[in-house]
Amino acid sequence: MxxxxxxxxxxxxxxxxxxxxxxxxxxxxxxxxxxxxxxxxxxxxxxxxxxxxxxxxxxxxxxxxxxxxxxxxxxxxxxxxxxxxxxxxxxxxxxxxxxxxxxxxxxxxxxxxxxxxxxxxxxxxxxxxxxxxxxxxxxxxxxxxxxxxxxxxxxxxxxxxxxxxxxxxxxxxxxxxxxxxxxxxxxxxxxxxxxxxxxxxxxxxxxGNGSVYVKDPQAVADLSDYMISEIIGSNNNHVVPSTQQEWAEFYDEGSRWTAKKDLYWALAEGGAVETGEPKPGELNTMGYRCMKSTKDDGPEAEKYTVKMDGCHGCPVHCYSDLRVPKSGEAGGFETTGNTCVTNFPFLYMIPLLGDKTTIKKNSDDHVIWNQVMGSTVDDLGLWCNYAQLYRDIAHCYASGIFERVLPAEEYAKFDWEKFKTNDPSLMVEVLRHIAQNDNEMSYIGHGPIVWCKRWDDMKWFDTTASALVNYRGWPVHHSIECFGQVGGVYNMMFNRDDMIHSAVNFQGCGLPFELKQQIAAEVWGGAEAIDPDNNYTPMNDAKANFCWWSIVTDVLHDSLTLCNWVWPMTMSPTKARDYRGDLDLEAKFFTAVTGVETTTDDLYKAGAKIMTLQRANTVRGMRKADGSIGNNNMRDDHDKITEWAFTKDPGKDTFTKGTNKMDRDDFAKALTMVYGKFGWHEKLGCPTKECLDTYDMADVKEELDKLGLLP
Structure with missing residues (x-):
């Protein structure tokens, strides 16, 4: 049977x-x-x-x-x-x-x-x-x-x-x-x-009180032990410590492997716990590798740290649990915690506020402002659009837009001098006001495609400081600062910020650049797939491979579902492996769990198919300039990077050291090459009959054909 x-x-x-x-x-x-x-x-x-x-x-x-x-x-x-x-x-x-x-x-x-x-x-x-x-x-x-x-x-x-x-x-x-x-x-x-x-x-x-049926439980256990012992690093799969340590051949200040001697979970229950110097292969100390509270908030956050916590099935633990009494006193919550941008929101506001605030980055006051804001937005269920909300608030206050567009009574509701007098209760009041969605300021919570037009500030889209990367309303998420054209192109692909970490994990892993080039040659077909930061070279086939792979692995992880903040396992902290990871782990786990014999190429094709499906749905729903629904000109009407990517750093030429400025023709070439990797139309960037046949998407092909949306 x-x-x-x-x-x-x-x-x-x-x-x-x-x-x-x-x-x-x-x-x-x-x-x-x-x-x-x-x-x-x-x-x-x-x-x-x-x-x-x-x-x-x-x-x-x-x-x-x-x-x-x-x-x-x-x-x-x-x-x-x-x-x-x-x-x-x-x-x-x-x-x-x-x-x-x-x-x-x-x-x-x-x-x-x-x-x-x-x-x-x-x-x-x-x-x-x-x-x-x-x-x-x-x-x-x-x-x-x-x-x-x-x-x-x-x-x-x-x-x-x-x-x-x-x-x-x-x-x-x-x-x-x-x-x-x-x-x-x-x-x-x-x-x-x-x-x-x-x-x-x-x-x-x-x-849920049940269980997941697994075809080969022993294989899953063995693969898990192997992965945790030899392959996995810290948050974002950073595989070297951030400080020089006796066990490590390399270290890098930017690494999220931040554990070190004399660094503590200072408020841990039962007494302070030292993160120490956890080594690769020490399974019981893996959860100490990532001290993300101090990574995000600076050294002053140590004294507030209860522990690092995590999601289901996570041995890394990148979630910061803190207890900050002054956050509660200011109207936020005393017990705070988060994994990402919500944990350090004021960081994005400080440069835009300029001399309108006295708060300095990484100070104790900075930690308090961050936790007041972070705990408030989480409680309100208020989303920041990858920090765009915070940048927009700071810009609109500092540049006088709020004073210009808000009714006088509404502007006067807030004591804006609190930015200077160090009273973070101001941001509790502002965020709650925005969340009401019944006032003029609330339009900032409708996103820049609404408020920039309403308040006559469309130039904000073309300002580097805005971080808006696409005219359809989303900001950078590891964009041109992440391997130039690679990050720039994949920031165009979705209908929001891309949330792709496959590339930035590799960028920041901490290994020497020459070693990363060796890995790049093995994985993406050429050492020229990567460049040193802010010293980019023109687009090439290896970069197109890298960009395609970054998109496909992200989509794959969101479908399996795996955490793309740590997966894929491109590199390893293990010197005996010459720091090589194992990019077949997804397929090995998939086969062991489901019993369906699957290769990495099979999974990558499935990821490309899923990305093509979303592309097809976008083509079907995107409007033309005349307002009609259905538009397959993805290149001109969807994948259009904002102007600042080409005009930033005046006086510096593209492809020179010290800038990540993009070249228009080269970026157009990059889009064409990545379209080609998916089998999409190289001029329009939309799915074709041929690629839909390749991905066995007959139903999608039939509908798009009836709608006249296949080139």
Whole structure:
């Protein structure tokens, strides 16, 4: 008798209609060619949400999805991808939000590969999933509260073993910059909170008491031991320490392997814990490698650090748990924590505020401002668009835009001198005001495509300080400062900031440049795939390979689901391996978990297919200049990098030491070459009949052909 067990995948997903209150179950089987996570979610969005749908309409959908490796025992396999229509970028095209924490693992252990939320409730509700018991429950008692209070209340009602994912006031008020928070401080952004708010969905509570069926558990255990012993580094897979240490051949100040002697979790329960000098192969000290609180906030953060924490299945632990009494006193929260930008928001404001603030980077006051702001935005469920919110606030205050455009009474509500008198309560007031979405300042939470036009400041897009990298409304995320054309091109590919870390992990890993060139030659076909920082050379085929690989591995990880802040394993901290990683680990784990014999090339092709699917959905929904829906000219109307990339550093020539300025013709060539790697049309940048045949996407080809969108 054939084995009917579904290995890796749960084999089914939930469909929840908030209008009819009907909950049904669908099979995952038809979607397995798109792996899971991002692939599964994007396929459902493509099939079920028509082009031109209003993100806030009842017909709009949200797909929360995990992958076959989630909660399977594979290290760092605890993330979730959520797909929906953008609230803050041009044409409201499909986007993905990603979150760590415990949500994905709980969902998988409850026996589900995804949740499709459709319709709209007439009153506030939350979705409660406890294994096969799925209920839509009244949430009126938590409506109007922040994510912290909501998490506490729902945990008390449903049990402290549940994972609570919720929105705050920003989402309830339909602010385009709103996110969902799970496990207290793990966010999923890109406007997800506003879409949930439009459906009156306050949150999702998940408890899973099951397990994930794994085809070869011993192989998974052996691969995990091998990976943790020999391959994995620290956060962003940095593989050398940041200080000179007895065991290490190399060190690099920029490395996120920040543990060292006399560096402590100073507020650890039971007494301070020294991070010390954890060596590769010491399994029980791996969690000390990443002291991200001091990496993000500077040395003053040490005295506030309780511990470094992590998501499900993470041995690295890049999440900072801090206790900062003055944050609570200023209106934020005393207990704070985060993994990324929300942990150091004021850093982005200091250069733009200039002499309007007295706070210095890495000072004790800087730590306090950061934690006040970070804990406030998380509680409000307010999303920063990879720090764009903070840059925009600082710019609009320092350049006088707020004073010019806000009603006098609204501008006077705030004591702006608090920037100089060191009172971070100002930012609590400002952020709460924005989250209300009922005032003029709130337009800054609609994103630059709205407020720059409304307040007559379109030149902000073409200013280096803005960090806006695309005219459709998103900022840099490891862009041209990350291997020049490589980072620049992949920043164009999605409908929001790309969140690709495959390249920047390699850039900052800490190994000597010459050694990285050797690895580049082995992986991307030439040492010329990489350049020294700010000393770039013209575009070449190896760079195109590197860019394609960066996109594909990111998409693959978001589909499996794995943490792209550490994966892929391009390099290793192990000298005996000559610092080489193992790029076949994804395929080895996939085969061991699912029982499906799979190669790395197979997975890369699947990643390219998923990226092509999102590209097709973008083509189908993108508008032409006349407003009509359907536009396959991706090069001119989507992949258009902002002007500052070509005009920055006046007086310096491109391809000279000391600048990352781009050359127009060379960047156009870079786009053409990367399009070619995917099989897309090299002039337009859209999918072709031939590439859709290559990826076995007959249904997508048929629809795009009917719409006249295939060149």
């Amino acid at each position: 054939a084995d009917a067990t579904s290995y890796g995948w749960a084999g089914k997903f939930l469909r929840v209609n908030l209008t009819t209150r009907q909950v049904t179950v669908d099979s995952t089987e038809p979607y397995k060619e798109y792996i899971g996570g991002m692939g599964l979610a994007n396929k459902i969005m493509y099939d079920e949400v028509p082009a031109g749908t209003d993100p806030y309409a009842e017909e709009s959908k949200i797909v929360y999805a995990v992958g076959p490796l989630t909660a399977s025992g594979v290290p760092l396999a605890g993330r979730t991808t959520i797909s929906f229509l953008s609230t803050f970028t041009t044409d409201n095209l499909v986007v993905d939000a990603h979150t760590g924490g415990m949500f994905g693992a709980k969902l998988k252990l409850a026996g589900w590969d995804a949740i499709v939320v459709e319709g709209k409730s007439a009153s506030p509700v939350y979705l409660c999933i406890k294994d096969d018991d799925v209920q839509i429950k009244d949430a009126s008692f938590v409506w109007g509260t922040g994510t912290h209070a909501t998490t506490e209340a729902l945990s008390r009602v449903e049990g402290v073993d549940c994972c609570v994912a919720s929105i705050g006031q920003a989402g309830e008020n339909l602010l385009p910059y709103a996110c969902m928070i799970n496990s207290r401080n793990h966010s999923a952004g890109a406007g997800l909170g506003a879409i949930m708010g439009s459906k009156m969905l306050k949150g999702i509570v998940v408890q």
